[in-house]
Amino acid sequence: MSVLLLRLAGPLQSWGSAARFTRRTTENAPTKSGIIGLLAAAQGRGRDADLADLAALEFGVRIDQPGTRLRDFQTAHHSDTDKAMPLSERFYLADAVFVAGVSGEAALVQRLYEALLEPVFLPYLGRRSCPPAQPIPIGEPLSSSLEQALRDAEWEASAWYKERLVRSSRHATEAGPDPLDGLGLLLDCPPDQEPDMTLRDLPLSFDPRNRRYALRGVHSRTVPRPAAPPPHEPTALLPPVTPRTD
Numbered sequence: 001m002s003v004l005l006l007r008l009a010g011p012l013q014s015w016g017s018a019a020r021f022t023r024r025t026t027e028n029a030p031t032k033s034g035i036i037g038l039l040a041a042a043q044g045r046g047r048d049a050d051l052a053d054l055a056a057l058e059f060g061v062r063i064d065q066p067g068t069r070l071r072d073f074q075t076a077h078h079s080d081t082d083k084a085m086p087l088s089e090r091f092y093l094a095d096a097v098f099v100a101g102v103s104g105e106a107a108l109v110q111r112l113y114e115a116l117l118e119p120v121f122l123p124y125l126g127r128r129s130c131p132p133a134q135p136i137p138i139g140e141p142l143s144s145s146l147e148q149a150l151r152d153a154e155w156e157a158s159a160w161y162k163e164r165l166v167r168s169s170r171h172a173t174e175a176g177p178d179p180l181d182g183l184g185l186l187l188d189c190p191p192d193q194e195p196d197m198t199l200r201d202l203p204l205s206f207d208p209r210n211r212r213y214a215l216r217g218v219h220s221r222t223v224p225r226p227a228a229p230p231p232h233e234p235t236a237l238l239p240p241v242t243p244r245t246d
């Protein structure tokens with residue numbers, strides 16, 4: 001089996017699994033349906049295309065930088081009648097960074113990697129209004145288990161976020177856990193095991209006339225604390241001061 005790791009970073013992201021009508025929520029991490037949609041778009045698949053091979057991929061995601069939840073109100077008018085549509089709420093994750101991964105047959109994973117390098121349709125992070133800020137593929141496909149690849153991947157969080165966590169860790173008290181204890185890891189739950197949670201985000205069809213999603217079991221894990229950056233020392237680059245002897 002082969003693993004493809006994806007860097008999901010951008011000003012805004014939105015990963016809905018139960019978003020309908022005028023309230024469009026987001027999960028705290030990328031959904032399998034969102035990532036499969038991204039991969040299918042990169043390959044140029046139509047919305048009515050068969051998704052069986054992509055849905056069968058093992059999926060996992062590591063939360064490197066959880067971001068901040070943001071709510072936006074949006075208005076719209078009907079394109080034909082110009083009638084005002086109901087006011088809608090849209091939820092986003094601002095300044096979030098995730099490392100997602102898919103695992104499957106090596107030839108398929110290689111094709112997905114090549115498609116992300118030259119996508120047919122531009123990828124986005126859950127919604128069209130959420131473009132990625134960095135290249136999505138993290139290197140070429142790996143020969144590894146999905147969980148191990150996610151555990152071994154470098155910490156992709158922003159430098160300012162890592163420094164903030166270091167400062168928070170120094171001032172941590174007994175009132176709460178050390179914020180550097182670890183990173184959240186969400187993995188597909190094998191069929192013969194009890195999941196920690198379930199999400200309706202396993203896509204069966206993206207056809208606008210008949211969108212269908214199945215339930216997916218999820219295991220929740222924690223990756224050990226990553227290596228933190230050294231504290232900022234503004235005088236480190238200055239030459240040493242020689243004391244006067246007179």
